[in-house]
Amino acid sequence: MLAIVVSRADEASVNIGEQLLDIAEWTETADGSRPDADGGGTVYRTEGAEIREFEGRHLELERVADAFDNAGVADAFESPDTESGGSPSAPKLLLFASKHAGETDELLTAHPTGNFGEAEYGGESGQFARAAPNAHRAVVHALAEHAPEGYDVGMECTHHGPTDVGVPSMFVEVGSAEPQWRDPAAARAVAQAILDCRGVAADTPAEDGRRRQLVGFGGGHYVPRFERVVRETDWAVGHVGADWCLDALDEWAEDESEYEAVVERAFAESGAEYALVTGDRPDLVATVESLGYRVVDERFLRETTxxxxxxxxxxxxxxxxxxxxxxxxxxxxxxxxxxxxxxxxxxxxxxxxxxxxxxxxxxxxxxxxxxxxxxxxxxxxxxxxxxxxxxxxxxxxxxxxxxxxxYDSVERDGDELRARERRFDPDLAETLGIPEGPKYGRLSAGQSVEVDGREIEPETVHSERVRRFTL
Incomplete structure (x- = not known):
């Protein structure tokens, strides 16, 4: 089941929620087991998805997936999770419908949550929520499909809480200021992209115990290189530590072991065994490889798609x-x-x-x-x-x-390949008294020439060359 979180403290989130309710048929139920401010009260359900509203800001919510685990509650839209042993309606993926604030004008974006360094905006320092690389890839494509004219679509690095969600999750956002947060077309595009994630697995399929998922390191806050990977290959991206995130990690980590522990968690919470590193970071590469992960380049990702x-x-x-x-x-x-x-x-x-x-x-x-x-x-x-x-x-x-x-002829004889060609031979031409110049060119082109009253056929000044190749 897809869990969708709407925050009443977020204007864009509320508008996305309204568009969600408008583009699908929902059944309203009441959940009196939780306070209305914490996802209780009116709950909206449609096939494969559930919306709950919260009073607080998204990045301050902890264990928000627990609100969606309706164990023992009849749900006509869900079947038991026999693979994981979960309850019939336990969420498999959670999306935060949210706003994006920045100086990026009209932008639809998505990203996982966590903190490479000190937690300044929710969550715990050096901790990460479980990313949803495959669903993230799907939502980027969906945003591009539904984006209104004039809106760019992008991805961001991992840069704020919450870090304890309970299931794989990500933010899906409208940016970057009030005019866009209030834009019904933008809200509808995000709502459509969110609903397109129904039935989409958080992770790519396992291949011999591994997945086509990677952790990204380096670059700016907006991550065009990693977005390019998501758009143009079959690889998916989990957590991304931009340059400033890695600087924050350097400042926060007290020693090498703590630094390594954060890097290790970024891989674990991305379900990844590969890394793509932007820029010259030999120490980081050494750390990643010492932890048993492989650093690859963009060519590898494209070539192995x-x-x-x-x-x-x-x-x-x-x-x-x-x-x-x-x-x-x-x-x-x-x-x-x-x-x-x-x-x-x-x-x-x-x-x-x-x-x-x-x-x-x-x-x-x-x-x-x-x-x-x-x-x-x-x-x-x-x-x-x-x-x-x-x-x-x-x-x-x-x-x-x-x-x-x-070549004029190519023939194979046992373990040898012979290629024959006839070429104009300047030495033969010289022995016949043919002056260098235009007549050389005509003979080379297979035309006869006249020299001192003699007609010289091109064959007389051509010799055979044989190239032999041992097979």
């Missing part, structure tokens, strides 16, 4: 890490049963690349599961990773086809 993580691990171990040039082909996104690594003739690959690098790259992208590259991934070097249905000979044939675009 859609590729099973266990396959990524295996191929990196067999060939090279992504940051050292490993690239994945289009078919790597499919289920891979059997595969093998094959070496390639360096000189043949280099010759084909020199003739048509784009054609070579296109074949490997379309036909190989993975392959090695250099020069920031632009030049294919091998080896190649092929599935069980494709033989090494297919790679050789593809490279031979590229050579055929320049």
């Amino acid at each position: 859609g590729v099973p993580l266990d396959f990524v691990d295996a191929v990196e171990a067999a060939v090279a890490p992504v940051d050292e040039g490993l690239r994945f082909g289009e078919s790597a996104t499919e289920a891979v049963c059997e595969w093998r690594v094959v070496s390639l003739p360096d000189d043949l690959l280099a010759e084909a690349t020199g003739i048509d690098a784009e054609a070579v790259r296109s074949w490997f992208e379309g036909s190989a599961l993975a392959f090695g590259t250099e020069q920031r991934g632009t030049v294919v070097t091998g080896p190649a990773v092929l599935d069980e249905t494709r033989e090494r000979a297919a790679v050789i044939d593809a490279l031979a086809d590229v050579l055929a675009g320049r």
